Amino acid sequence: MHRRSPARALAAVLGLVTAVTVGMPGAQAGDRSPLVSAVTGIEATTTQLTLAGASWTRTVGTVSGVVDPREQVAGLAGLPVDAAGRHHYTSEFEVLAPTGATRADLVLVEAENRGSPLVLGALQDLTLPVGSPTSPRAINWPPGLGNGFLQSVGVSYARVQWETGISAGVPATAQGIGEVITRDFGRLLEGTDRGVADRRGLPVFGASLLAGVSQSAWFVNTLVDEGFNADPRTGRRVFDGALAVDGTGNRLAINRLAGTAPQQPYLLPDGVPVTIDQLLTRHRSDPLYVDVANYTDFYRLRASVSDQAPRRPDARRYDWPSPHAGTSFPDAVVFGLLRCNDGSVVPRNPIDYRPHLRTLVTQFATALTHPGAGARRALPPSALFELTAAPAASATFNALPGVALSVPRVDPDTAQPLGGVRFPEATVPLGRPLPVALPPVSTRNILDVCGNWGGWQPFTAGELATRYGTVDDYLARYAAAVDEQVRQGYLRAEERAPMLDAARAAFLSAPA
Template structure:
């Protein structure tokens, strides 16, 4: 039985940011506060062998919220922080920050997994010699944190989500906000964890819906006591689908990398329903330039990383998820990315330029100036596989396709109009989408 969870402000020291290189809104200027809390309680655990004794935990939660009640839309978004780099990261916040802030959401990032608190080897080859535990990085601020192991991570996420939802008094991190609905979100390893949560643990009223971004065909394994989960065990694991009778909305968003490579999501494809929606995004990779920004060269990829526009589809998906859980308005449907063959022989069907057919279409693939892919041949590293690639198209080929820079811009503008009209991009992102056009590549 989970005990009552207690929040304590984390002060002192310098703190450890989870922000990526992606540009983010100025929270203070937008009327938002940004604070960290220690969160403590007792939770149940489970391993492959069955339940284990309850354990005490003290982990971290980051809360970014409207400072006043006026701008709050009623939705709390709880992100399962990602630990694939060996430390906590918030990839969903990075992709969604513009919509979160302008839309008036509250966001909380939970250090649910052992590695995020206690440190450990990441799965993407970014280890360094610095102390990886939060306490090792900043003992003054995080010295009291303790994680009992990933046998408890699922109940930690549930118990923290429940405590965030239940605003008791003025000391609560979300004091003053009237929370109507709570969305659980996570990307990559965290999406696999949410897949496990949905299919093995959700039997309560903590979360009203799930936003699962870049999962594999399999789900994250159950953990052990005193250690982290090896995400590598997910790849090649048994295919897991969302139960047909699952009562809450589950919105799954997949990139090209996730559909094929060793993620193999195509094996877990399901028809959409009133409680299940899947978008597969053309021209996207598991991670991209938006996430890494000026640090692209640090990755060591032999070719430019993917420069697709998944952030716009993700922001639209969040807006649809809000309407789905709050008002029962289902998101638009989209075709799957086109495949030839199946099983191990599955491959994308591409157009004459080289971009994949089908899926959610972004302006960069419907009015292309580059070949954008999430699947690279013979990746030299895990990072290379995850970040996909961008290939330039000869200006002469583009000029033959469009005839002029003005004609290209007309095509691109029409693609923006179509994406917004179909619900795969937001009107609020129109200017940013237009700024993402590349007329300089057409003119050479």
């Protein structure tokens, strides 16, 4: 019998699980029987890996499943079905877990971004060549899979394809099937879905965290908003936690949210973001939820609309001074292929959020597997930017018709945003983040991504000497800022040494 996960015990302690009976997603009036949607089969191969000095297993293959005709999936009625009226699908997946484990504590389930595992890359410091295959079956991971972060904190990893044009099982006319696939993949991992006789060696995980970045963060929001985090048999949460980096209350134009417009796995055209309290409306199935807004999101993604500290104790909002997209993409892509800034190459904002992302995942692991810690203590308080009136719509600011937007206030000297999570790079900066977002800033098309990057005006070596003195003087101030972040709970202590090394290198590489 599947054990009750610590995360569900935590939810009970916080008073989030109620005895109220709720209707299952898709149930028709008069029909209260549970939906029969489920993963029904797995075809997979396994390989042994040595990660961070330990033996791990990588399982890669395809899940097969069925979709109950009563699911609230727009376009489902027009698809092929079997004699029982169920639609069938297949989709690729990948799981990384300790070798030999039959039970494990926490699995991070990544919602892919256009088929790419960006969360895993950020956590493990992995960079794949631009244009290389990223599907579970075709991806070519480097030996050791990066820095060993997930292995060091005991968190397993999984992903399943959910997007039309990427997953073989998600038709363009019924993209809500991707939400069903993700939900039922989560049920499979936690052992609450009994539809598969042979798990192909996959452990049963005690808790799960659904995570996404940018487009896939909006998918996380969409899945929660449309009620697909509810187990169709019990009504309880499937994913115990949800992390939306650059989520900012935005959702995708898929399934019922698309309305009468054609579905697309991208932002609702001129859609108004929602606050966390508006997103989390199902206490019985809502996950422990964290939303992150990066600085550029206030210029491109209308992040000020959702910039509120949630009332619920099981949710947080963090504003980070880093850009939505970092410097891993080469100039040839940003300024050449995408023609950002009219193709004129400029320095890009180098502030890196990966140490803070790793910290969040560590805190989720504590909250979801050790209920005594509780969400209140495992996650630090919400931290919001100080806001001011937004500029007029322009090539560097994406307005929203009929909605008054705001942007962060800035330090008049350094141009760094005020408030939010005080990254050391914003407290003792090496340059000014100008322009905040590269033009053209837009969300009209899935390829309009230039505003995800910010510009950068680096201080010269002479300016740094005037501001801070020697490199050792600078590092003393930087270390104090890091230590304050650790004290407040926004950084884990293990990030200190590599951050100091990176800060030294950045100081010494300042232009003359």
